[in-house]
Amino acid sequence: MIQTTPIEIVEVAPRDGFQSINEPIATGIKIQIIEALIAAGLTRIEFGSFVSPRAIPQMVDMIEIAQHFRTDTRARLAALVPNVRGAELALKNGVQEIVYVFSASEAHNLSNVGAPISQSIQGLADVCQAISGADIALRVDLATAFDCPFDGTVPMDAVLHALEHIAQLAPTSEIALCDTTGRANPFEVAERFQKVMTMEALSNNTWAFHGHDTYGMGIANAMAANRAGVAVIDTSAGGLGGCPFAPGATGNTATEDLVFAARGSNAGCAVDLAALLEVADRIAELPGTSMGGHLRTVPRGKLPLL
Amino acid sequence: MIQTTPIEIVEVAPRDGFQSINEPIATGIKIQIIEALIAAGLTRIEFGSFVSPRAIPQMVDMIEIAQHFRTDTRARLAALVPNVRGAELALKNGVQEIVYVFSASEAHNLSNVGAPISQSIQGLADVCQAISGADIALRVDLATAFDCPFDGTVPMDAVLHALEHIAQLAPTSEIALCDTTGRANPFEVAERFQKVMTMEALSNNTWAFHGHDTYGMGIANAMAANRAGVAVIDTSAGGLGGCPFAPGATGNTATEDLVFAARGSNAGCAVDLAALLEVADRIAELPGTSMGGHLRTVPRGKLPLL
Known part of the structure; x- marks a missing residue:
C-alpha cells in the first residue's frame, strides 16, 4: 500500500453550500443536518459565516447554531468571519475556529469582499489582534490561489505576496489555497x-485545499494536493454550493x-x-438546492462498501 | 514545472463509444468524425472492432473504415479483434494496431467474451501466431484489472496471473490495465x-490505462496512472460510451x-x-447517444484556452 498523508475532510455544505440556497432553511433543520454529518464521521465542519444577514440572509441564525454546538467535542466547528465584529461574535459564542477569507487576485477580492487586497490584509491583522490570546483556531482561506473568474490564471507572485502577509500576521494558522x-x-x-510547503517563512503554517x-478536476486536484502532503481538504456533502460571487x-x-x-x-x-x-440525499430534498458530485448519480446497489 | 510522463491519448469514442449507440451511424459520418478527431490532434484512435455484426451491428462497416485510413500517417488507428479471424481481417485491411481483450476476473470474461480466461489466453496465443512477422502493433487490454461488476475487487494475484501469460505470449506488447x-x-x-511496471518479466511491455x-474517479485515476509513469491513457470524446456488458x-x-x-x-x-x-458536440447530436464528461456542461466562454 502506498504511504501517503491521511486526509482530514472539512465539510463545508452548511456554509459554502447553504449560502447558495435562497430559500430559508429552518435553524432546526440546519442543526439536524450538521448533527447527521458529525454522526457520519465528519470531524471538521464549516457551519456558517458571521456576516450581516443583509449580505447573506441564510446566515441569520449563526448565534443559535454556534450555541447549540458550543460544548461539542465530537467535531471542530468553524465559522467564516469577514471582520473583527465577526471574530468577536465567534469568540463570544464559543466557536472553535474562525476562517478569514481574501483573494490573491485584486479583481476577485473587490468582487467578493468589496475591498482591495491591502484592506483585507489590514482586516486580517485586526482579526488576529481581536483573537490574540483566546483559545480559538485561525484558518486563512486564500481565494483565487490558482485562477480568477475575472483575470484568468493568477500569477504565483500574487499568491506569494498574499502568503508573506499571512505568514507575518498568522504564522501558525492553517492556510487554504482555494481553487475558486x-x-x-x-x-x-x-x-x-510543493512550492509553498517548502518555504521557510511558512514552515509553521499548515495547509489545506479547497x-x-x-x-471535472475536483477529485484529481484533491488527490494532487494530498499527494503533495496536504491533509486537509474541503468538500461539500452532495457537491452542494459554490462561490456565489465567482x-x-x-x-x-x-x-x-x-x-x-x-x-x-x-x-x-x-x-x-x-x-x-x-x-446528502436529505440536503438534496431541501427546496432550492443545486447538487453536484458523482456518487449520488450511481444506483446505490452498485456502490461498494455499502 | 513538475517533471512527468507526457500523456498520449488513445481516443476510443469510435469503438467503445459508437458500440454503445443502437441507432446505426452512417459510414460516412463515422469517417468524418474520425477525420475531425485526427484534425483536433489525436494521434491514436480505436476505430472499431472486427467482430461479427450479429454481435455488435454498429461494427458492420469495419472494412470500409479500415480501407479509408489504410495509408494514413497522421494517426495510428487500432481495431479490437476477438480472435484470429478478426486479426486476419485487420492485417488484410492494413490496420496499424490490433487490440485483444480479456478479463482478469472469470465472471467478467465469461460475460464479456463468452469464454473462460484459459480459453481467452489460448485465443491470444492464436492471434500472436497469426500476426507473427507482420508489421502490426499488438495491444492487450486486461479488463477488470481492478474491480469486476460481478465479483467486486479483483485480487492482484488474478491480475498477475493474466500478466504472466501476456508477458510470455506478447513480450513487447502494450498492456492496458482497464478499470472496467x-x-x-x-x-x-x-x-x-507501480507493482507491474517494476516486474522483470514485464520489462519489455509498455503500459496504458483505460x-x-x-x-467520478476518471481524471483522478488517469492522473494517478500518469504519475506512476503511464503515458498512454484511453478516453472518449464527450465521455461517450462504456462497456455494454458491465x-x-x-x-x-x-x-x-x-x-x-x-x-x-x-x-x-x-x-x-x-x-x-x-x-464532441457533433457526436452528441447523433441519435441515441448518451454523453458524459464535465467540460461540455460548462458555458464555452468560461473555458480558458479557447
Whole structure:
C-alpha cells in the first residue's frame, strides 16, 4: 500500500453550500443536518459565516447554531468571519475556529469582499489582534490561489505576496489555497503546494485545499494536493454550493466522492459512506438546492462498501 | 514545472463509444468524425472492432473504415479483434494496431467474451501466431484489472496471473490495465501500476490505462496512472460510451476533460481543445447517444484556452 498523508475532510455544505440556497432553511433543520454529518464521521465542519444577514440572509441564525454546538467535542466547528465584529461574535459564542477569507487576485477580492487586497490584509491583522490570546483556531482561506473568474490564471507572485502577509500576521494558522473557479489542474495544484510547503517563512503554517468540481478536476486536484502532503481538504456533502460571487463556479467537490476516492487507502478517513449519502440525499430534498458530485448519480446497489 | 510522463491519448469514442449507440451511424459520418478527431490532434484512435455484426451491428462497416485510413500517417488507428479471424481481417485491411481483450476476473470474461480466461489466453496465443512477422502493433487490454461488476475487487494475484501469460505470449506488447467498472480509486491505480511496471518479466511491455468516470474517479485515476509513469491513457470524446456488458459502467472518461487536466503541464498533449469540443458536440447530436464528461456542461466562454 502506498504511504501517503491521511486526509482530514472539512465539510463545508452548511456554509459554502447553504449560502447558495435562497430559500430559508429552518435553524432546526440546519442543526439536524450538521448533527447527521458529525454522526457520519465528519470531524471538521464549516457551519456558517458571521456576516450581516443583509449580505447573506441564510446566515441569520449563526448565534443559535454556534450555541447549540458550543460544548461539542465530537467535531471542530468553524465559522467564516469577514471582520473583527465577526471574530468577536465567534469568540463570544464559543466557536472553535474562525476562517478569514481574501483573494490573491485584486479583481476577485473587490468582487467578493468589496475591498482591495491591502484592506483585507489590514482586516486580517485586526482579526488576529481581536483573537490574540483566546483559545480559538485561525484558518486563512486564500481565494483565487490558482485562477480568477475575472483575470484568468493568477500569477504565483500574487499568491506569494498574499502568503508573506499571512505568514507575518498568522504564522501558525492553517492556510487554504482555494481553487475558486475549479479551473486549476492537478499539475498546477501539485506545483503550487510543493512550492509553498517548502518555504521557510511558512514552515509553521499548515495547509489545506479547497477545490471545485465544475470542470471535472475536483477529485484529481484533491488527490494532487494530498499527494503533495496536504491533509486537509474541503468538500461539500452532495457537491452542494459554490462561490456565489465567482460566475460559473458552481459545484463544490462532493464529500462522498472524496471519501470514495480514498477508501481502503492509507489516506482514507473514517467517514461512513452510507450515512454520508443519506445526509446528502436529505440536503438534496431541501427546496432550492443545486447538487453536484458523482456518487449520488450511481444506483446505490452498485456502490461498494455499502 | 513538475517533471512527468507526457500523456498520449488513445481516443476510443469510435469503438467503445459508437458500440454503445443502437441507432446505426452512417459510414460516412463515422469517417468524418474520425477525420475531425485526427484534425483536433489525436494521434491514436480505436476505430472499431472486427467482430461479427450479429454481435455488435454498429461494427458492420469495419472494412470500409479500415480501407479509408489504410495509408494514413497522421494517426495510428487500432481495431479490437476477438480472435484470429478478426486479426486476419485487420492485417488484410492494413490496420496499424490490433487490440485483444480479456478479463482478469472469470465472471467478467465469461460475460464479456463468452469464454473462460484459459480459453481467452489460448485465443491470444492464436492471434500472436497469426500476426507473427507482420508489421502490426499488438495491444492487450486486461479488463477488470481492478474491480469486476460481478465479483467486486479483483485480487492482484488474478491480475498477475493474466500478466504472466501476456508477458510470455506478447513480450513487447502494450498492456492496458482497464478499470472496467470505474470503481477503482487513485490509490489502487497507482499501486497496481507501480507493482507491474517494476516486474522483470514485464520489462519489455509498455503500459496504458483505460478508465471510466462513472464514480467520478476518471481524471483522478488517469492522473494517478500518469504519475506512476503511464503515458498512454484511453478516453472518449464527450465521455461517450462504456462497456455494454458491465452493468452500471457507463461513462468513459472524457477526452476533453483529460486534455483540460494536463494543459500547460509537461504532460500536456497537442490536442486543440476547441476543435475537440466541436467533435464532441457533433457526436452528441447523433441519435441515441448518451454523453458524459464535465467540460461540455460548462458555458464555452468560461473555458480558458479557447
